[in-house]
Every structure is written in structure tokens, then in C-alpha cells.
Amino acid sequence: MLSDVRIIEIEALGPAPFASMLLADLGADVITVHRKTASDVPGKGDNNLLDRGKRSIALDLKVPEDIAVLKALLRGADGLIEGFRPGVMERLGLGPDECLSLQPRLVYGRMTGWGQDGPKAGEAGHDLNYIGLSGALWYASPGGTAPFPPPTLVGDIGGGALYLVIGILSALLKARATGQGTIVDAAIVDGSAHMMNLLMSLRAAGSFQTERGHSLLDGPHWSRTYQCSDGLFLSVQCLEPKFYRIFLERLGLEGDSAFEQQFEESLWPDLGARLASLFTSQSRAHWLALFRGSDACVGPVLSPDDAATDPHMAARGVWQDLDGRLQAAAAPRFDGKKPTPASPSPYRGQHTAEILAELKGDASAR
Incomplete structure (x- = not known):
């Protein structure tokens, strides 16, 4: 170019x-x-x-x-x-x-x-x-x-x-x-x-607070990472209610009155603790299989070496080995x-x- x-x-x-x-x-x-x-x-x-x-x-x-x-x-x-x-x-x-x-x-x-x-x-x-x-x-x-x-x-x-x-x-x-x-x-x-202007736009709309841990992207139980039984981590960020419902359904938590109140800030600490306990009961592979193919917005937290072998990243050729060194390919892409x-x-x-x-x-x- x-x-x-x-x-x-x-x-x-x-x-x-x-x-x-x-x-x-x-x-x-x-x-x-x-x-x-x-x-x-x-x-x-x-x-x-x-x-x-x-x-x-x-x-x-x-x-x-x-x-x-x-x-x-x-x-x-x-x-x-x-x-x-x-x-x-x-x-x-x-x-x-x-x-x-x-x-x-x-x-x-x-x-x-x-x-x-x-x-x-x-x-x-x-x-x-x-x-x-x-x-x-x-x-x-x-x-x-x-x-x-x-x-x-x-x-x-x-x-x-x-x-x-x-x-x-x-x-x-x-x-x-x-x-x-x-x-x-x-x-x-x-x-x-x-x-920061995206977050500042959310703050202007009342969705983000100056105090950390009390806003839509840095406080809720549905917007954080969780450790699994094997010590590996998942990312969870099902912001939109339609995606959050899928998240609850996959976990068998639909109908739980507390979890149904997605945006009730006072419940976030307790619900986060409940999810943390739940996710530590099984391996990351178990949870990825449970959420696979869904819009629950759940995924793995990978190291660069693990990311290189992930099917999606490998299919796109994002990580490459050049001169014996792992490195990311050029971005963005043009004409497919x-x-x-x-x-x-x-x-x-x-x-x-x-x-x-x-x-x-x-x-x-x-």
C-alpha cells in the first residue's frame, strides 16, 4: 500500500x-x-x-x-x-x-x-x-x-x-x-x-463512574476474568441483555432471581464471588466446550504461544514464526x-x- x-x-x-x-x-x-x-x-x-x-x-x-x-x-x-x-x-x-x-x-x-x-x-x-x-x-x-x-x-x-x-x-x-x-x-x-474518549462518552451518559469498580465495564460479574480448576483463565463480557441471557442459560442459572438482575450494582460483588466459585469447579476446556458456538461472550485468556495454535487465530495466520521468533503478522488486511x-x-x-x-x-x- x-x-x-x-x-x-x-x-x-x-x-x-x-x-x-x-x-x-x-x-x-x-x-x-x-x-x-x-x-x-x-x-x-x-x-x-x-x-x-x-x-x-x-x-x-x-x-x-x-x-x-x-x-x-x-x-x-x-x-x-x-x-x-x-x-x-x-x-x-x-x-x-x-x-x-x-x-x-x-x-x-x-x-x-x-x-x-x-x-x-x-x-x-x-x-x-x-x-x-x-x-x-x-x-x-x-x-x-x-x-x-x-x-x-x-x-x-x-x-x-x-x-x-x-x-x-x-x-x-x-x-x-x-x-x-x-x-x-x-x-x-x-x-x-x-x-479514553469512549469511556468518557459512557461517563457523560451516566454509565461510568470515576470510582473504580462501579461501572458497566469494570465492576459487574459479567465483565471480568475468572480462574478455572486448572489454573487457566476465561474472559467474560456479556454486556448486552440478550447475550447475558445466553450466558445464564448455558450455566443453568436462568430463573435465579439474583442473577436475573443484571444491572443491580449492589449484587455484583456477591454474584462475582458465586461465579468465581463455579468456574473453579471445572477446567477451562470444560467451560469452553459448554459455551462453544454461542453468543455468551465467553472465551479463553491465552498467552501469545497458545494464541498461535488457537484454531481461529491459526486460520487467519495472525501469529507467525519468522527467524525462529514468534511475532504477529501485519495488520490491518486489504481486499481479503x-x-x-x-x-x-x-x-x-x-x-x-x-x-x-x-x-x-x-x-x-x-
Whole structure:
């Protein structure tokens, strides 16, 4: 879909390389400017999974000759992605003004936690810090327990990388229509707060409370996970009354006066305890067989390894083994076609000679 788009990515951590991986999954030519020596941060060494589908050139951005190579790359690029703290790129002489002077239609994508301005812009932080401040962490766990969401998904990926990609794609459309570049300020605090608007709409309608554990999606017995006799877990979320009725019927609880009062908040703790006791009486396989093929909205809570072998996930080819590493296929899909496996992640500097030769050829053509 993006085969005519070239993105230059400056090596960074977490959401920035995820965003450029997603663009590469969509067909963009992503060239990652790796440091000449590997990072000592766990998960950010050579041959990183998030570099799949990209090409790698190794440069030292403190060396004038290597800065000149990067600037030459930017003259032929559609977009740039950087994930440093505010001011770092400017100190390297690679801020938006300098880069847009090289390529006026460049989309300059900036990925940070706190944003390019504001009192905390210069501070360090991580996923939990950002979503804790933005409000997105508040409903992450049941009432009475410490909030803790799936690591990185709400902040780094949801509020960060995906919003950066949306911003870049929007700015690319503008650049093609007007020839004018754009600076995209993608901040995890902004994106993760924006992701809360569905819940905020429920709050405005009176269906969600500020106090945790008292709202339609974080308090009821029909909206939580339950452990089974084998220690495995089920997800239950039969919100609509028609689905809730099916849930009760499958469990033989129809006609129970307490369970029939689905939205009576005062009953939720006791009914949750009753369901917890019931589900621990049998294995997860038993309960999945009981609910199979129904609209009761009950399913397993799987690890990524188990998800890869699930019949539905396997039929869609969601999880793939590439280079001996389990990873999810590109998403979304187009025209009903399954995504093709991404090309392997490059090693640091693997394409340096190839990219330099391309630049030399471009210079010769001029």
C-alpha cells in the first residue's frame, strides 16, 4: 500500500521503531539509521524484531561526514521518525527547520512521552508514567487492586506509535496535495488520553463512574476474568441483555432471581464471588466446550504461544514464526488477503553499502 513512500528512522526505543515497523509492514521503504554500536538496553540489540522489513545503515550522528549522508537521504525521503527527548535533534543540526529546508515536503515525525512542550517535556519517563498522568491507567484493573495494564500496549503502542502513524499518514496526504511538509508531535500522554474518549462518552451518559469498580465495564460479574480448576483463565463480557441471557442459560442459572438482575450494582460483588466459585469447579476446556458456538461472550485468556495454535487465530495466520521468533503478522488486511510474512530484521548496518551506492547513483544522475 505504501510502496512509493520512503521513511528515514533514527534509531530509538519502543514506540518509534514500532511505528516505522508498521509503516514497513504496509509496504513503505523504511531505512533505519542505526548507531554503529549496539544499545545496551534489553530488547534493543542487533537483529531486533521491530526492524523487520526495514533496511539498515550504520551512522554516527556526531561525525560530520555521517550527518552529510543522513541529509542526503532526507533529500529523497517522504518522512522522518525520531524518538529523542525534545531538543536532541536540534543540537545535532537535524531539527525540523534544517530538515524541511532539505526537503520541503518532508513529514517530520516526533515520538515522545510527554510531548515537545509543557512542564515535563524534558523529563525521563516510561509507559506507566505517561498513562498514569494521562488518565488512561485509572481503569486498568478491578476496583480494590493496583492499576496495571498489559505492558506497553496502552501507552507506547496505543497512545504513542499508532498515533504517530496516523499523524504521518495524514501529513503525507497533505504533502502530496500541497507540497508542504508537516511536523507531527506524537506524545503518549496525548494519544492515551484521546483513547479514553469512549469511556468518557459512557461517563457523560451516566454509565461510568470515576470510582473504580462501579461501572458497566469494570465492576459487574459479567465483565471480568475468572480462574478455572486448572489454573487457566476465561474472559467474560456479556454486556448486552440478550447475550447475558445466553450466558445464564448455558450455566443453568436462568430463573435465579439474583442473577436475573443484571444491572443491580449492589449484587455484583456477591454474584462475582458465586461465579468465581463455579468456574473453579471445572477446567477451562470444560467451560469452553459448554459455551462453544454461542453468543455468551465467553472465551479463553491465552498467552501469545497458545494464541498461535488457537484454531481461529491459526486460520487467519495472525501469529507467525519468522527467524525462529514468534511475532504477529501485519495488520490491518486489504481486499481479503492474508498478510505475507515480513522480510527478516536486518543486522546493524547490513545495507550501508547498498544505500550509499544508491545515494551515489542519485548524485550521478543529477
